[in-house]
Amino acid sequence: MSNGKTNANRLLWAGFMAILAAGVGFGVRGGILDDWGVQYGFTQTEKGEVTGFGLVGFGVVILFGALLADVIGYGKLMIAAFLCHFSSAVLTLFATAAFKTGGKEAAYNCLKWGMILFSVGNGLAEAVVNPLVASLFPKNRTHYLNILHAGWPAGLVLGALVSYFMVGKVRWEIQWAMFLLPVVFYGLMCLGQHFPKSEASEKGVSFASMLGEFAAPLLLVLLFVHALVGYVELGTDSWISNITGNILASPQNGLLLFIYTSTLMFILRFFAGPIVHKISPPGLLLVSACFGATGLTLLGNANGAVACIVAASVYGVGKTFLWPTMLGVVSDRFPKGGAITIGAIGGVGMLSAGLLGGPGIGYKQDYFASRDLKEKAPAVYEAYKAPNENKFLFFPAIVGLDGTKVGEVRAKDADKRTADETKVHDADLIGGRTALKVTAAIPATMALFYLGILLYFKSKGGYKVVTLADNKA
Secondary structure, rough: OOOOOOHHHHHHHHHHHHHHHHHHHHHHHHHHHHHHHHHHHOOHHHHHHHHHHHHHHHHHHHHHHHHHHHHHHHHHHHHHHHHHHHHHHHHHHHHHHHHHHHHHHHHHHHHHHHHHHHHHHHHHHHHHHHHHHHHHHHOOOHHHHHHEEEEEEEHHHHHHHHHHHHOOOOOOHHHOOOHHHHHHHHHHHHHHOOOOOOHHHHHHOOHHHHHHHHHOOOHHHHHHHHHHHHHHHHHHHHHHHHHHHOOOOOHHHHHHHHHHHHHHHHHHHHHHHHHHHHHHHHHHHHHHHHHHHHHHHHHHHHOHHHHHHHHHHHHHHHOOHHHHHHHHHHHHOOHHHHHHHHHHHHHHHHHHHHHHHHHHHHHHHHHHHHHHHHHHHHHHHHHHHHOEEEOOEEEEEEEOHHHHHHHHHHOOOOHHHHHHHHOOOOOOOHHHHHHHHHHHHHHHHHHHHHHHHHHHHHOOOOOOOOOOOHHHO
């Protein structure tokens, strides 16, 4: 039972653990993608689709959860999040049994629905914790939202460590089940706690007035830009350890690099407050986007461990502040929107990551790898191509490389590959590298928008936090 008093710090850290749970699941999934490809014969596009399902429901539920959060109650939504997380683990773990009875399609559907439930649980949790923290700490929202979202890279690190120590030694099912540990932890932290409503709801702002905030041009621009943030941050993170592991000729080294950048991200998010005081939230976003574009370009051209570490460091710094600072800007400028506006920004980002980022970057890898191999060795391409074609949006249908066959090539040492296998490996590598370099155009585009937003605020006398009193004027 709730004691009627709000423990702000405990709720902050409960939210931190809920986001950490999502990060653990995301990190473990990145490490077991190759297992799925080899065991079930998935192409890169199909693996991207599965990871995308793990984000799409996230976005949809944030949007609807934000609309209903103050009506249903934050506490009840957190219970629903817990139940979804548990159910997702059970369904995902049935994939191998499904494969034995129904083949590749059955395994795909099992993973698909397991990932959808996982994403729904994540979405319900985030529909609560973002507006909750924004309401609990109204004088320093960007700083505390960055602390809240430090749970994400912390979860990525833990998930990647699970993969690092268990890949090749423990079945992927055991690795996947590990994310339930932080789920139980955040559930216990929420027991007996009083959850307040959003600041706007507490002050009597009507539902119609909250929705009216979407008529603001600035908010519409921020929603569009955050869709790009979701694509480049979460979409790339779905693939980054897989691609860098191939560049470094070691999946474990790819995971270590991912652990390093996520640790860097975790540490830096605790210092967002002092940075924001010096350069303002729009300034921080502009610098971050520039670092992101540079880091992805460098990573796509990197050769060797040192070059990969330098490139990943630049990219890691770039992606660190984007997501929570965008949430902070929306909370600062549109407090009348309450849970709805901050939920919309998170929902759009997750939808973009799931529908565009994960599948899109997978498609790009398939496209550039198959094109390279088809041009240089048509006969080898015919021997290694997947049985079915893949599509992405309005782009041309392609037939990528078979995930099982490519996985076998990746597993061999370079000096033990045949001439044909070397050609397959080189094409696979080109696919990953080129996908990163093309993706760098997204944060470069974001930087242009952030520059425009920065100049807009400068013309208005500088970036200022809007209060509800100001909004009623």
